[in-house]
Every structure is written in structure tokens, then in C-alpha cells.
Amino acid sequence: MTEAAFRCGFVAVVGRPNVGKSTLTNALIGSKISIVSRKAQTTRHRINGVLTRDHEQFVFVDTPGFQTRHGGAMNKMMNRVVTQTLADVDVVLFVVEAGKWSPGDAKLLQLLHNPTRTILVITKIDQIKNRDTLYPFVQSIAAQFAFDAVVPVSANKRHQLDQLLDEISKRLPENEPYFEADTLTDRPMRFIASELIREKIFRLVGDELPYGCTVVIEQWDETPKGVAIAACVIVERESHRPILLGVGGSHMKRIASEARQDIAKLLDLPVHLEVYIKVRKGWAEKESSLRDLGYE
Secondary structure (H helix, E strand, O other): OOOOEEEEEEEEEEEEOOHHHHHHHHHHHHHOOOOOOOOOOOOOOEEEEEEOOOEEEEEEOOOOOOOOOOOHHHHHHHHHHHHHHHOOOOEEEEEEOOOOHHHHHHHOOOOOOOOEEEEEEEHHHEEEEEEHHHHHHHHHHHHHOOOOEEOOOOOOOOOOOHHHHHHHHHHOOOOOOOOOOOEEEEOOOOHHHHHHHHHHHHHHHHOOOOOOEEEEEEEEEEEEEEEEEEEEEEEOOHHHHHHHHHHHHHHHHHHHHHHHHHHHHHHOOOEEEEEEEEEEEOOHHHHHHHHOOOOO
């Protein structure tokens, strides 16, 4: 019996902000490589997550949410990441939240070009109270673009994720694997650690702190016994500092504690994490500053 050919390719996960792209990517990979929060536009970078099975390797590209309402250097840069990704991948997952369709979804839909490699993924179906509304909702979207397949999923409940992987696999080209079988992401652990810290910031003070903050790992000393990390949270204004610190430093202590636990779990090593704050005015509005801080 002839052994099945190995399939490998890049899969873009695209959608407007806050439809569940990062949650879906993490669930498909089985590990947390993209940060998640209820605040829109949490993901700012193109992040590749890798899943390898017996005869296939999926390289998922989790992209920033496509922004249609706001300009600015950062949003322009993130939108550029989305459009470039669409041109470079083998399969596109167009992600839409169940029961919710907006002008932002319609705007992003206009960027799709190849129906034969595009799958419509309806997320958060576990949150739909009346399932009878799902079919007409899907039909209204499918009437606007000839998707090659439609898969409703719940990432949190892991509902129909295997079916989605099977649909993606059919559309991957025959290729040798790009990564070793145990690879989870092509991003270095320093980057993942900085993202995990930023996730905790958004979750704890996201309603009070504007998007003008980022995290840079300034020191990473790793030994077989553990990792010592020094991380700098860069904010745009001096008034952001007390928001991040909290009363008696309570916010910063919690951010550092929760991030340290996540990083230690990912590395399977003890972690000592020090987090401090610097003010850098206007960093998010200058493309040169964004490049210096690691933005694409």
C-alpha cells in the first residue's frame, strides 16, 4: 500500500478584531502561542503556530484584526501585515463571530481573492442561544463570496476543530515539513514571553490603559535550573505609569505573577521575572519607533 504523501503549508487566520482568531489558533495548535483578551486588537504581530500530524504540517499565521475605523502608524502597519499574509499563504480561514456581521467583516471580505483555498469559519457557536439562526446567518455570508467550505466551531469547547483541520488538510500542497515535529512556533521564547506579559496588562487594566503600551524583554539569562527575565513595559505618557502600578504596586505585582506562571509553564522551568516601566512619548505613532520595538 502506497504511503500517503506529506502535506504542508501556511494557513492564514484572518478576521476583524475580537472575533476569536487567537483563541482558535491556540486551540488548533494545542498550546498558547497567541495572547487572548476581550479587548479588541490585542494581537499586533504576525505569529506562526505549528501543528504536525502523521502526514501533514499546518503552519497557522495568526494575524492582527483588520482595522477599518482608525488610522495611525500602528494600525496601518497591522493592516499591512494582514494584506501581505493573504498573498503569501496556501489556505485562508476567514473567521466570523456567530450571529455578528459588521462593516468591518465586509471590508475584509473584499480582500479575499481565491475561493478554492478559502474556508469560512464561524466561531463561538456555543454562545448562540437559538441555533436555528445560524444557518440563515451563514447563507447570508456565503452569498457574498464563494467559500470552498464552511465550518462552524467552538474553540473553547473544542467543537468541530478536527473537522476544520481535515478541511484545511485537503487544500494543503504536497510538501516536506518546514519545521521539526515538536515545533510550536517560529517565534523565539523571548517574544512569546513579552506577549504573555502584555496579555496580563490588557486583561487587568485594559479598560483604563489605552493601546499605547508594549513590552520589551531587556534581559534573558537561561540555565538548566531556570530563567531570569527583565521586562520593560513601554508607555506613551507619564499618566499611564500609576495605572499600571496600581495602589501600592498591586497591579504590577499581579501582572508579573500571572505572566511568570504562564512563562514557566511554557518553558517547563522555574522563572524569575522582573517587570518595570519606561515612558517613551509617541512611540506608537512613528513607524521608525515601531520597527525599533520589533513591529513588522
